[in-house]
Amino acid sequence: MxxxxxxxxxxxxxxxxxxxxxxxxxxxxxxxxxxxxxxxxxxxxxxxxxxxxxxxxxxxxxxxxxxxxxxxxxxxxxxxxxxxxxxxxxxxxxxxxxxxxxxxxxxxxxxxxxWPEEPAIEVPVELALLPTILERLIDQMAPHYRNAPRQLYDDASWVGFRLTELLPLAPDEAQHMLELTDPTRRLAELRDILPRFQRD
The missing domain is CATH 2.30.130.40 (LON domain-like)
Incomplete structure (x- = not known):
């Protein structure tokens, strides 16, 4: 912060x-x-x-x-x-x-x-694929995050904010993710829109 x-x-x-x-x-x-x-x-x-x-x-x-x-x-x-x-x-x-x-x-x-900081919440088991996806995106697109401490990949807020940053979201979608105050809801919404970005 x-x-x-x-x-x-x-x-x-x-x-x-x-x-x-x-x-x-x-x-x-x-x-x-x-x-x-x-x-x-x-x-x-x-x-x-x-x-x-x-x-x-x-x-x-x-x-x-x-x-x-x-x-x-x-x-x-x-x-x-x-x-x-x-x-x-x-x-x-x-x-x-x-x-x-x-x-x-x-x-x-x-x-x-x-705004108060979000509570520290671990990535839920049902959303455990998202940190893996994030790690791949960082390797391809964001080398400045490659040395991030491993424990950050367990932090629902950090994972959600980094995915919002790196996925090709429209500006109003990114703003919506910024304004959410529940880090697990942010991750769930990101999971639900991921299929848009999958290659055929």
Whole structure:
């Protein structure tokens, strides 16, 4: 989870995809409002909030953000080949936005309430195939998770969030999985949609 404890007012970064707790996000930063966001979070050691875009676009006019999002801590910086700033952020706890406002420079700010962490629940026996599927996906698509402690594959929340991240879900489906508060229900719903992704 996010290492820092922000106040109720945080900068928001509306995106066209969903950041899950424990996930990693690569961002290319070029708009002044987001350069200011990076400076603020780096200086204060505080996270920003990532929310799925409910209406609008990532670039240009401020977008309307979904009400539930994920805190993101900046963990790395790079200078990209195009000369722009790149950052890597890691997803922490979830939050609900209670009020938003837009600064003069277009940066979206939100008043938030923090969601409690999910209870630690082992993957149920009837869903035991899902960690195996996840391990295969990580081997093919997400090498940064290959060294994850083995015990995480027994954690229903971690398995569910990683499957949500790696399966080709539509953004609104990923948002639905983010908003679920029962980790076993999340796994059951993911199991039920897996046949969509099986090759003929």
């Amino acid at each position: 996010a290492s820092s404890k922000p106040g109720n007012d945080i900068p928001l970064f509306p995106l066209s995809n969903v950041l899950l707790p424990g996930g990693e996000l690569q961002l290319r930063i070029f708009e002044p409002r987001y350069l200011d966001l990076v400076r603020e979070c780096t200086r204060g050691g505080t996270p920003f909030g990532v929310c799925l875009i409910a209406e609008g676009r990532e670039v240009g006019l401020p977008a309307a953000a979904a009400a539930v999002g994920t805190l993101a801590d900046i963990i790395d910086f790079t200078t990209r080949g195009d000369g722009l700033l790149g950052i890597t952020a890691r997803g922490g706890g979830r939050f609900r936005v209670t009020r938003t406002r837009v600064r003069a420079d277009g940066q979206v700010r939100g008043d938030i309430t923090h």
